[in-house]
């Protein structure tokens with residue numbers, strides 16, 4: 001996998017914490033040149049110091065309207081070429097839809113709109129060069145509708161479907177596309193989503209998830225599901241009657257709230 005990333009420019013969104021931060025650290029150790037994107041500039045600067053390779057900090061709110069286009073414009077104006085795009089920034093919020101309907105649209109703006117806009121702006125040049133890759137962070141939650149996590153699950157279903165379709169479209173182009181689908185991971189995600197910390201204790205360590213995602217993209221896997229229990233859960237969603245799957249999904253969220 002080192003050969004796939006070394007001496008290439010990798011843009012990581014949501015690099016200031018959690019899975020994105022762990023990916024950036026691993027990419028730095030493999031000799032990638034990093035473009036680190038998130039809102040918390042201090043955290044990005046601290047990470048850039050730790051990365052051990054060339055790393056540029058781009059403090060940017062990707063949830064704002066037109067934000068991903070503005071970022072792509074900024075990269076083009078500075079002559080920056082992106083070899084690999086990691087669309088990792090995202091958030092969820094647990095609870096009944098009607099209780100947080102307004103904020104829910106923000107999830108679509110970041111998890112779906114910004115991810116799609118950045119891919120739309122950066123992928124064509126990769127295809128022209130016949131090399132590169134897009135790693136989109138989806139979720140186990142993308143495999144089934146989840147009452148009380150309805151919009152989050154729907155955004156991740158979009159990411160999974162979009163990325164797998166893209167993977168097939170890109171066959172033979174030299175450009176990779178993979179969807180990373182983690183189960184619960186102990187990161188800042190829990191606090192922001194309104195789920196208790198202990199809900200995430202059962203999950204894989206964040207470093208293992210980051211590693212699996214980077215390996216999966218280098219190997220051009222359409223879908224990367226890290227960890228056996230997450231694989232079993234994802235597989236089970238294919239066969240479970242849909243009403244039963246929805247009830248289990250809701251139960252899983254409700255015990256964590």
Ligand SMILES: NC(=O)c1ccc[n+]([C@@H]2O[C@H](COP(=O)([O-])OP(=O)(O)OC[C@H]3O[C@@H](n4cnc5c(N)ncnc54)[C@H](OP(=O)(O)O)[C@@H]3O)[C@@H](O)[C@H]2O)c1
Pocket residue numbers: 013014015016017018019020037038039040041043060061062063064088089090091092110137138139140181182183184185186187188189190192200
């Ligand atoms: N943790 C889990 O259990 C889990 C499971 C499945 C999938 N995922 C997915 O994994 C991805 C990473 O999440 P994580 O678990 O690592 O959580 P995290 O620690 O909360 O990281 C989220 C990252 O996204 C960035 N971000 C949030 N809003 C942003 C915005 N408006 N503009 C730019 N950056 C923004 C955050 O940085 P700033 O706050 O500095 O902007 C942060 O770096 C997400 O897409 C999440 O849905 C997580």
